[in-house]
Amino acid sequence: MIDLTALLKKMLSASGLSGFEGPIREIVHEAWEPLTDELTVSKIGSLHGLKKGRGEDPKRRVMISVHMDAIGMMVTGIQDGLLRFTEIGGIDHRILPGQLVTVHGREDLPGVVVQPPAHLLPESAGDGPVEMKYLFVDLGLGADTVVEKVRVGDTISFAQEPLELTGEALSGHTLDNRVSVAAATLCLEELQNRLHDWDVWAVASAQEEETLGGALTSPFDIRPDMAIVVDVCFAKGLGSSDWRSLPFGEGVGLGYGPNIHPVLYQAFEDKAKALEIPYHRDLMPKMSGTDAMGIQVVAEGIPCMVLGIPLRYMHTPVETVSLKDIRRAGRLMAAFIVDCEKAYQDLTQNALD
Amino acid sequence: MTKNLEVSAGTVPEIGPSQIELLEKLCNASAVSGDEHEVRQIVLEAVKLVADDVKVDALGNILVTKYGRGDGRVRVMLAAHMDEIGFMIVKKHEDGLFEFDLVGGIDERQLPGKPVLVGREHLPGVIGAKPIHMTTAEERKKKIPVSSMRIDMGPGIGEKVNPGDRATFATRFEMVGPSIRAKALDDRLGVATLIELIKHAPDNIDLLAAFTVQEEVGLRGARVAAYAFDPDMAVAVDSTPAYDLPHWDEEDENDRYNTRLDAGPAIYVMDFATIPDRRLVKWLVETAESSDIPYQLRQPGGGGTDAGAIHKARSGIPSVSVSVPSRYAHTAVGMARLDDWSNTLRLLHTALGRVTPNLLAGERRG
Numbered sequence: 001m002i003d004l005t006a007l008l009k010k011m012l013s014a015s016g017l018s019g020f021e022g023p024i025r026e027i028v029h030e031a032w033e034p035l036t037d038e039l040t041v042s043k044i045g046s047l048h049g050l051k052k053g054r055g056e057d058p059k060r061r062v063m064i065s066v067h068m069d070a071i072g073m074m075v076t077g078i079q080d081g082l083l084r085f086t087e088i089g090g091i092d093h094r095i096l097p098g099q100l101v102t103v104h105g106r107e108d109l110p111g112v113v114v115q116p117p118a119h120l121l122p123e124s125a126g127d128g129p130v131e132m133k134y135l136f137v138d139l140g141l142g143a144d145t146v147v148e149k150v151r152v153g154d155t156i157s158f159a160q161e162p163l164e165l166t167g168e169a170l171s172g173h174t175l176d177n178r179v180s181v182a183a184a185t186l187c188l189e190e191l192q193n194r195l196h197d198w199d200v201w202a203v204a205s206a207q208e209e210e211t212l213g214g215a216l217t218s219p220f221d222i223r224p225d226m227a228i229v230v231d232v233c234f235a236k237g238l239g240s241s242d243w244r245s246l247p248f249g250e251g252v253g254l255g256y257g258p259n260i261h262p263v264l265y266q267a268f269e270d271k272a273k274a275l276e277i278p279y280h281r282d283l284m285p286k287m288s289g290t291d292a293m294g295i296q297v298v299a300e301g302i303p304c305m306v307l308g309i310p311l312r313y314m315h316t317p318v319e320t321v322s323l324k325d326i327r328r329a330g331r332l333m334a335a336f337i338v339d340c341e342k343a344y345q346d347l348t349q350n351a352l353d
Numbered sequence: 354m355t356k357n358l359e360v361s362a363g364t365v366p367e368i369g370p371s372q373i374e375l376l377e378k379l380c381n382a383s384a385v386s387g388d389e390h391e392v393r394q395i396v397l398e399a400v401k402l403v404a405d406d407v408k409v410d411a412l413g414n415i416l417v418t419k420y421g422r423g424d425g426r427v428r429v430m431l432a433a434h435m436d437e438i439g440f441m442i443v444k445k446h447e448d449g450l451f452e453f454d455l456v457g458g459i460d461e462r463q464l465p466g467k468p469v470l471v472g473r474e475h476l477p478g479v480i481g482a483k484p485i486h487m488t489t490a491e492e493r494k495k496k497i498p499v500s501s502m503r504i505d506m507g508p509g510i511g512e513k514v515n516p517g518d519r520a521t522f523a524t525r526f527e528m529v530g531p532s533i534r535a536k537a538l539d540d541r542l543g544v545a546t547l548i549e550l551i552k553h554a555p556d557n558i559d560l561l562a563a564f565t566v567q568e569e570v571g572l573r574g575a576r577v578a579a580y581a582f583d584p585d586m587a588v589a590v591d592s593t594p595a596y597d598l599p600h601w602d603e604e605d606e607n608d609r610y611n612t613r614l615d616a617g618p619a620i621y622v623m624d625f626a627t628i629p630d631r632r633l634v635k636w637l638v639e640t641a642e643s644s645d646i647p648y649q650l651r652q653p654g655g656g657g658t659d660a661g662a663i664h665k666a667r668s669g670i671p672s673v674s675v676s677v678p679s680r681y682a683h684t685a686v687g688m689a690r691l692d693d694w695s696n697t698l699r700l701l702h703t704a705l706g707r708v709t710p711n712l713l714a715g716e717r718r719g
Binding site: 047079080082090091092093094095096097098099100110112114115116117119120121122127128129130134136138139140141142145160161163164165167168169173189216234236237238239240244248250289312313314316317318322 | 381429435448449450462463465466468469476477478479480481482483484485486487488493494495496497501502503505506507508509510513523524529530531532534538596598600601602603607609615680681682685686688
């Protein structure tokens with residue numbers, strides 16, 4: 001049995017900003033190696049794991065896509081030994097002052113994001129939130145040392161250690177979307193003991209947070225017959241109470257909207273009901289904000305399903321998730337995959353109408 | 354040690370691994386103003402074998418006496434505050450969420466997205482923030498008020514946390530290159546300095562060390578400690594901000610830095626709460642210069658230390674303050690230089706060794 005907390009903590013300890021996924025890819029490679037038959041790396045840096053089905057060749061293929069890249073920052077300049085930076089992925093500048101970070105310079109350097117006092121800022125900055133362009137990273141080193149070790153373009157990761165809260169909740173940075181990589185890993189583990197005809201392609205995709213580069217390219221290599229995307233979704237909590245947010249720790253989100261094939265939605269809902277896995281319909285009226293946006297339009301088009309793991313405080317270093325929902329997502333996917341031929345028949349015979 | 358001064362102390366304090374370890378323990382302890390228990394225990398343990406007298410008073414101050422020898426000993430009070438800024442849980446909401454209020458001067462912009470430790474058991478929690486995806490550009494121009502923040506302890510918290518519990522930032526102590534990075538360096542640096550000075554007290558003085566409470570909410574502990582000690586003079590040992598960052602416009606110089614890192618201990622000439630006795634300022638400056646100890650004069654201006662209460666106790670007590678400069682005080686992560694701390698300890702130890710009754714003979718002239 002995989003120790004989920006340990007697996008997640010290990011994944012969180014590895015950097016892997018969008019476009020710089022090397023370190024996390026190695027960790028996922030290690031986790032998937034015993035669970036897959038082949039592992040390859042795509043031209044853009046996504047990891048492809050194949051777990052072969054037992055059916056006759058040519059076998060149909062189901063793809064699981066979980067993005068492994070993280071949001072973070074990049075050095076834009078050095079002033080008196082302090083670093084200026086910009087964002088990779090979407091970050092609310094209001095959560096930055098006082099955050100611990102790691103600057104990936106010639107070596108990894110611990111730093112902290114700092115907010116200069118008002119008299120060192122333009123008057124327009126006032127006493128409100130300080131814009132990202134006026135914040136610094138302080139490495140605690142002399143100016144000469146900083147110039148030797150850091151260059152413009154070096155990446156910066158959040159460095160807050162994860163915290164285990166009560167009730168099987170885990171808090172930390174980059175749980176978006178390492179929780180889904182963990183869910184895919186649990187699914188692969190469960191499939192070790194289940195018979196499945198289809199080939200299963202697990203993809204830890206690159207660059208979701210910036211370009212959808214992984215989502216747009218991996219399906220072109222794999223040509224799946226259908227794809228399941230797992231990503232985080234909003235959990236109800238502070239400042240997040242409207243219809244977009246699902247209850248925390250009370251089931252997975254089943255994505256519903258134009259990125260999702262309605263037949264796949266129905267198949268997942270039926271499966272969740274049959275297995276008594278709690279779920280909520282996660283409404284995505286325009287777009288899902290996930291890899292499905294890329295995958296859906298690759299080649300001649302690929303039917304997608306989106307599973308959501310509810311997460312509080314998305315894109316902050318204290319993202320908080322319930323371990324229960326990660327396990328539920330893994331279990332539901334595995335159950336779907338063992339008889340996905342049925343869903344596929346429905347999907348091909350009952351065209352959209 | 355100094356070449357040109359006679360120091361009456363037998364031993365000289367130094368900052369080594371065991372002093373850094375003690376500072377780490379002090380910084381990682383939780384001691385929000387009004388609940389200084391955890392730091393008090395560490396201090397009591399550290400001083401019990403070296404002090405001549407140790408008392409805990411009605412407010413929770415620790416009053417330590419170390420007597421000198423011979424006649425004409427000046428009674429010198431040193432003060433460092435044990436308390437730190439932090440939070441108090443004020444209301445329990447559903448789903449493991451708690452409303453909290455601030456204790457001490459905290460910029461609310463430092464709070465969203467921070468891990469905290471709640472109560473004496475240090476239970477982990479996080480101050481969350483709305484996902485950026487759900488905010489508008491207009492909203493991101495506004496500060497998030499404390500009243501709308503919550504500490505999230507997880508859905509299984511049950512009765513383990515209640516209104517009245519204190520919380521601190523969760524930052525753990527770390528040495529980074531030449532720097533110390535931790536929460537509560539203000540004023541655990543002072544607390545650790547006092548402990549070393551007690552261990553190496555010169556015997557020309559009676560050393561009266563007050564580890565004070567409630568400094569951050571109104572210098573309350575220092576006031577009663579000064580009354581109890583009734584000293585001839587006093588030095589508050591604290592940590593003061595270094596605002597030595599560059600100006601956003603590179604053409605402009607930062608001429609309001611308060612203090613600078615790497616420039617040595619900061620001697621106060623005036624702050625919001627105290628106009629120090631010039632004789633004591635001179636005593637410290639001359640000590641530093643004659644002993645080749647780097648020092649800086651803290652830029653006159655705002656802020657205050659325990660000296661603000663001490664100098665007005667009884668019929669007045671000549672007082673001055675010395676601080677270890679540190680960046681980002683009252684946030685989750687402070688930063689000081691090991692060398693500045695070490696030089697602060699050297700300056701104070703050397704200066705104490707030079708105290709004679711003549712230092713305060715005559716009237717105050719400035």
